[in-house]
Amino acid sequence: MKKLLAIFGLLLTVLLVAGCGTSETVETTEEVTADAVGDEAIVVYYSATGNTKKIADDIVAATDFPSFEITPEEPYTDEDLDYNNADSRISKEMAAEDLDVKLTQTTPDNWENYNTVFLGYPIWNNGPALPMEAFVVDNDFAGKTVIPFCTSGSSGIEESVNVLKEATVDATWEEGKRFAADATPEEVESWLAEIGY
Numbered sequence: 001m002k003k004l005l006a007i008f009g010l011l012l013t014v015l016l017v018a019g020c021g022t023s024e025t026v027e028t029t030e031e032v033t034a035d036a037v038g039d040e041a042i043v044v045y046y047s048a049t050g051n052t053k054k055i056a057d058d059i060v061a062a063t064d065f066p067s068f069e070i071t072p073e074e075p076y077t078d079e080d081l082d083y084n085n086a087d088s089r090i091s092k093e094m095a096a097e098d099l100d101v102k103l104t105q106t107t108p109d110n111w112e113n114y115n116t117v118f119l120g121y122p123i124w125n126n127g128p129a130l131p132m133e134a135f136v137v138d139n140d141f142a143g144k145t146v147i148p149f150c151t152s153g154s155s156g157i158e159e160s161v162n163v164l165k166e167a168t169v170d171a172t173w174e175e176g177k178r179f180a181a182d183a184t185p186e187e188v189e190s191w192l193a194e195i196g197y
């Protein structure tokens with residue numbers, strides 16, 4: 001009988017230890033997942049005519065991440081954006097050697113707290129819209145992961161990402177996504193799910 005009790009006791013101990021082990025593993029996995037996705041993400045975007053803003057709003061609605069809208073000191077009017085007119089503001093700025101776009105606020109509040117930055121912008125002449133280029137040049141991206149998204153008439157995102165990457169040497173860039181101007185919230189949500197958000 002004593003022997004039986006001893007075996008029962010041993011079995012109970014083994015079961016208890018195994019049980020604890022399992023719950024520890026679960027906790028660790030949860031921590032890793034939370035770190036990988038992170039809640040310290042921000043959606044930073046520029047939008048001249050509202051298309052990119054709509055996508056940014058869809059991301060915010062789906063994730064609850066905070067957002068920061070880049071605003072040039074001098075907003076672009078439709079006339080400014082007329083790339084068919086060689087004398088328009090945009091034609092001159094695109095042709096200029098130096099990027100000269102001033103922003104009303106260069107850096108989002110608590111910028112250092114964010115480890116993941118969704119960066120959204122329209123494509124201008126196959127590249128990023130100039131206010132986004134100004135934002136990237138003027139901020140420190142060391143240690144941050146960047147997830148770019150854009151809207152365009154038809155151009156892909158690749159060339160614009162190459163331009164922005166050059167200004168953020170210490171950042172990790174994830175693959176970006178180009179949306180059509182009329183992309184639906186469902187399209188945005190399925191992209192977010194694809195990349196783990």
Ligand SMILES: Cc1cc2nc3c(=O)[nH]c(=O)nc-3n(C[C@H](O)[C@H](O)[C@H](O)COP(=O)(O)O)c2cc1C
Pocket residue numbers: 046047048049050051052053081082083090121122123124125126127151152153154155156180181
């Ligand atoms: C100055 C300018 C240049 C543009 N260049 C391109 C281009 O090279 N390729 C393209 O597919 N669309 C181009 N577009 C179209 C915009 O990328 C598209 O309308 C975008 O959705 C606008 O976004 P927004 O409403 O957020 O400003 C251009 C638009 C403007 C105003």
